Amino acid sequence: MDTKGFCCIANFLTSEQLSLLQENVRLDAEKHKGQYFAHHGGDAIEGTLLGALGAAPGFRETLGDVYRAGTGRNAYSSEILKVLRCVQGDSGRRESNCFHYDASLVTVLLPIEIPxxxxxxxxxIMFPNLRRVRWSVLLNVLEKALLQNALSRKLISAAIRHRLLQPQRLQLIPGNLYLFWGYRTLHANEPCDPASRRATxxxxxxxxxxxxLATRLILKLNQRRAARASALDTQPAA
Known part of the structure; x- marks a missing residue:
C-alpha cells in the first residue's frame, strides 16, 4: 500500500459467495430500474454476506492492524462504515470521475460485478498517497474542498485525457479484495458502459x-446525497 498504492488479496470470495452477492445486486438493480444507487449501511447490506464480513472479529482486527501500521496509533473508533454502490445506466455516468479523498484512512474495496x-x-483511477494524514480537521476540510468540487474534477479529468496527468489505473476483478489508503489517495472510477453494471x-x-463536528456533518451530507440520487433515479419519467 505504501509503495505500490494498493494491496490485492486474490480470490477472497469463493465462487458461491460471489454468485450470491451478484444475485443480491441483480435483484436490487431491478428495483432501481437499471439506474445508479448506493446503500450506506442498512438492511440492504447488513442482511447479506457483506454485513457478516463487516461484523467478523477477524476482519475488524485486521483493519485495526493495518491502521496502526499506517499511523502508529489505534483508530479512534473500531466502527466500519459499509457501502454498496452500483453504477449502471445513463445516471451512472454522473457518478464517474468524481475524484475525492475518503474520510477513513483504510479503504477496502470488494468488487462484486465489473465489466x-x-x-x-x-x-x-488513483493518485496514490498524495498526502499525509492531517491531524488538523480544518486543513483536511480545506484540502477536500479544493479538490472535491465540479470545477476541479473537470480539470483533473481533462488533464488525464490530454495525458498531462497519468494516474494509476486498476482493472478490478470480482471476488478479489483491494486495500488502499483512501484518506491519502485521490481516486475515482472511470465511466462504465451504461449497458453494463459496476457493483462494489x-x-x-x-x-x-x-x-x-466537521466529520459528522460531511458524513451526513454524503449519505443524504446518495439517498437523494437513488430516489431521483427510481422515479418514473413524466
Missing amino acids: QEGIDRGDL AIFHYGDPHAGS
Missing part, C-alpha cells in the same frame, strides 16, 4: 478525525 471487456469498464462493496475504517 471485464471493452473500454468503459469503470476502472479505478466498500468498507471504510479509521477516520483520523472521527468525533469532530
Whole structure:
C-alpha cells in the first residue's frame, strides 16, 4: 500500500459467495430500474454476506492492524462504515470521475460485478498517497474542498485525457479484495458502459478525525446525497 498504492488479496470470495452477492445486486438493480444507487449501511447490506464480513472479529482486527501500521496509533473508533454502490445506466455516468479523498484512512474495496471487456469498464483511477494524514480537521476540510468540487474534477479529468496527468489505473476483478489508503489517495472510477453494471462493496475504517463536528456533518451530507440520487433515479419519467 505504501509503495505500490494498493494491496490485492486474490480470490477472497469463493465462487458461491460471489454468485450470491451478484444475485443480491441483480435483484436490487431491478428495483432501481437499471439506474445508479448506493446503500450506506442498512438492511440492504447488513442482511447479506457483506454485513457478516463487516461484523467478523477477524476482519475488524485486521483493519485495526493495518491502521496502526499506517499511523502508529489505534483508530479512534473500531466502527466500519459499509457501502454498496452500483453504477449502471445513463445516471451512472454522473457518478464517474468524481475524484475525492475518503474520510477513513483504510479503504477496502470488494468488487462484486465489473465489466471485464471493452473500454468503459469503470476502472479505478488513483493518485496514490498524495498526502499525509492531517491531524488538523480544518486543513483536511480545506484540502477536500479544493479538490472535491465540479470545477476541479473537470480539470483533473481533462488533464488525464490530454495525458498531462497519468494516474494509476486498476482493472478490478470480482471476488478479489483491494486495500488502499483512501484518506491519502485521490481516486475515482472511470465511466462504465451504461449497458453494463459496476457493483462494489466498500468498507471504510479509521477516520483520523472521527468525533469532530466537521466529520459528522460531511458524513451526513454524503449519505443524504446518495439517498437523494437513488430516489431521483427510481422515479418514473413524466
